[in-house]
Amino acid sequence: MAVSVLTAGERRRPWYLLAPTLLALIFLLLVPIGIMLVYTFYTFKTAGVETADFNPGNWHEFFTDPYYRGFLWKTARVAAITALLCALMGYPAAYCIAMTRFRHKWLLLLLLIVPFWISFTIRTFSWIHILGEQGVINVTLKSLGLISEPLQMLYTEGAVIMGMIHFLLPYMILNVYVSLDGIDRNLVSAARSLGCTNWQAFREVTLPLSLPGLGAGLLLSFVLAAGSYVTPQILGGRSDSLFGNLIFDTIMRELNWPMGTTLSVVLLALLGVVSVIYSRYMGLSTIFKGLSR
Amino acid sequence: MTGEGRGGWILIKTLTVLVYIFMFAPIAVVLILSVNSSRFGGFPMAGFSLQWYAKLFENEAVVRAFHTSLWIGVLTAVVCTVLGTMAALALVRYEFPGKQWVNALIVGPILVPETVLGVGLLLANRWVGLKPNYGLLLAGHILLSLPYVVLIVQARLIGVKRVFEEAAWSLGANRWQTFKEITMPLIMPAMLAGLLLAFTISFDNVSASVFWRPPGVETMPTEILGMLKVSISPEINALGALMILITVGLPLLGGAVARLLIRRQTATNT
Numbered sequence: 001m002a003v004s005v006l007t008a009g010e011r012r013r014p015w016y017l018l019a020p021t022l023l024a025l026i027f028l029l030l031v032p033i034g035i036m037l038v039y040t041f042y043t044f045k046t047a048g049v050e051t052a053d054f055n056p057g058n059w060h061e062f063f064t065d066p067y068y069r070g071f072l073w074k075t076a077r078v079a080a081i082t083a084l085l086c087a088l089m090g091y092p093a094a095y096c097i098a099m100t101r102f103r104h105k106w107l108l109l110l111l112l113i114v115p116f117w118i119s120f121t122i123r124t125f126s127w128i129h130i131l132g133e134q135g136v137i138n139v140t141l142k143s144l145g146l147i148s149e150p151l152q153m154l155y156t157e158g159a160v161i162m163g164m165i166h167f168l169l170p171y172m173i174l175n176v177y178v179s180l181d182g183i184d185r186n187l188v189s190a191a192r193s194l195g196c197t198n199w200q201a202f203r204e205v206t207l208p209l210s211l212p213g214l215g216a217g218l219l220l221s222f223v224l225a226a227g228s229y230v231t232p233q234i235l236g237g238r239s240d241s242l243f244g245n246l247i248f249d250t251i252m253r254e255l256n257w258p259m260g261t262t263l264s265v266v267l268l269a270l271l272g273v274v275s276v277i278y279s280r281y282m283g284l285s286t287i288f289k290g291l292s293r
Numbered sequence: 294m295t296g297e298g299r300g301g302w303i304l305i306k307t308l309t310v311l312v313y314i315f316m317f318a319p320i321a322v323v324l325i326l327s328v329n330s331s332r333f334g335g336f337p338m339a340g341f342s343l344q345w346y347a348k349l350f351e352n353e354a355v356v357r358a359f360h361t362s363l364w365i366g367v368l369t370a371v372v373c374t375v376l377g378t379m380a381a382l383a384l385v386r387y388e389f390p391g392k393q394w395v396n397a398l399i400v401g402p403i404l405v406p407e408t409v410l411g412v413g414l415l416l417a418n419r420w421v422g423l424k425p426n427y428g429l430l431l432a433g434h435i436l437l438s439l440p441y442v443v444l445i446v447q448a449r450l451i452g453v454k455r456v457f458e459e460a461a462w463s464l465g466a467n468r469w470q471t472f473k474e475i476t477m478p479l480i481m482p483a484m485l486a487g488l489l490l491a492f493t494i495s496f497d498n499v500s501a502s503v504f505w506r507p508p509g510v511e512t513m514p515t516e517i518l519g520m521l522k523v524s525i526s527p528e529i530n531a532l533g534a535l536m537i538l539i540t541v542g543l544p545l546l547g548g549a550v551a552r553l554l555i556r557r558q559t560a561t562n563t
Binding site: 011013014015017018020021022024025027028029030031032033035036039089090092093095096097111112114115116117118119120121122123125126127128129130132133134135136139166169170173198199223224226227228229230233234244247248251252257260261264265267268271272275 | 301304305308309312313317318319320322323335336376379382383386387395398401406412413414415416420432433435436497499503513514517521525529530533536537544
């Protein structure tokens with residue numbers, strides 16, 4: 001920029017432009033999180049009633065009751081399985097899109113973005129028509145005479161994971177695609193000319209260079225899966241609820257605000273820690289490369 | 294290409310096709326079942342019928358939920374586009390202390406689980422002594438969509454050369470004129486994309502909306518969630534199909550319009 005001397009008005013200008021957004025985020029995000037932190041020290045009396053007597057009772061209950069630990073562990077496990085399966089399914093697809101000589105590559109990418117527009121609730125319940133008793137799989141197997149009783153696939157942990165993969169796969173593929181697309185093709189050619197097989201070239205050059213995208217995809221999948229509660233509610237059984245369902249029930253059904261906020265803060269802290277560890281090694285900006293395209 | 298390489302490539306291609314089938318099969322099934330004349334919402338197909346679509350328009354609860362979602366979505370989209378564009382301008386065109394923090398704060402709502410955003414905002418609303426209301430629902434949807442609009446406009450703005458704006462200033466245009474005549478037309482595609490995305494995010498949100506909606510008020514997705522609790526009726530399939538057609542059609546239309554605008558622009562520029 002042809003540098004002009006900044007007047008006081010010039011210096012304030014970015015803040016004028018940012019003010020509405022910052023105020024919105026402060027009052028809708030930061031302040032509520034602050035109030036939540038305070039609330040975790042309140043005491044639950046009866047549904048919808050609590051007293052502000054500042055004691056660590058909720059935290060004590062959370063850390064000593066194995067019920068809560070079980071939920072936390074199960075949620076982390078389901079989210080980790082989901083993220084890994086997403087990576088296994090998404091990587092080859094992203095690789096294919098990045099390397100294809102197909103002329104209409106944009107169409108392949110557009111098809112990945114289309115599911116983002118389709119209602120999440122609809123995409124989730126559509127799995128009932130695949131896995132349910134009257135679903136595609138059971139009806140087909142039955143008419144082929146392979147089974148006499150419908151298989152119980154719906155309302156299981158597998159169904160929950162399936163629904164979450166369906167929701168998260170585009171995030172994974174786009175993230176890996178962005179980092180594969182940024183690799184200099186000459187590097188692979190160089191490896192090949194030095195005697196590497198295709199597989200060796202992939203393992204030694206392409207794969208390591210695509211790790212930031214893969215990492216971003218894994219993080220995003222894990223965080224979104226661990227925070228989900230609509231998918232378990234629609235596709236899971238009573239025993240397949242995750243941490244999000246626990247929070248919802250504690251607040252909306254039991255009206256136990258102090259415990260509900262404690263659980264929310266725990267979830268926030270858990271996913272925050274995962275994100276911070278990730279950003280130390282990868283840099284947080286890589287996540288948003290895939291999102292902002 | 295060597296034989297070994299080709300075999301691997303065919304495997305990768307096959308896997309990719311399977312992934313696309315995985316993505317679209319369930320959606321296709323909803324579209325197919327929506328015209329199934331059977332009284333039950335599943336297979337087998339009994340015949341072709343559009344009766345469930347007709348039933349849908351008579352369903353007052355659904356129509357009401359649609360109106361609610363539409364208005365909240367439109368308001369969210371407009372507010373987010375204005376605020377998001379302003380913020381993106383500040384972040385791309387100016388250097389100021391604390392920019393890193395502002396950037397981190399802006400992406401915050403994407404990283405915080407929706408359940409936590411839902412609880413937090415509802416609690417804050419309760420803290421000031423209010424019951425859940427339309428304002429809360431709208432504010433919440435703005436919180437959810439705003440980061441995406443900022444990111445999209447930011448990405449486009451980085452690609453717009455500053456010299457155009459400087460040329461306008463040097464010719465005597467003030468900041469607002471420069472923005473209106475130069476910058477805005479150049480970032481219009483991103484602003485439209487942000488507008489549509491914000492609308493879609495708002496129209497689609499369920500995880501947080503269940504916390505924020507006023508008593509007795511349903512948005513489209515919460516209405517569907519409620520309907521699912523009873524049973525999978527064929528009406529839900531029709532509703533799903535209709536929403537797929539709308540939410541896929543709208544952005545495609547928007548994309549086509551944006552492309553047309555760009556083409557016209559480049560045509561007049563040359």
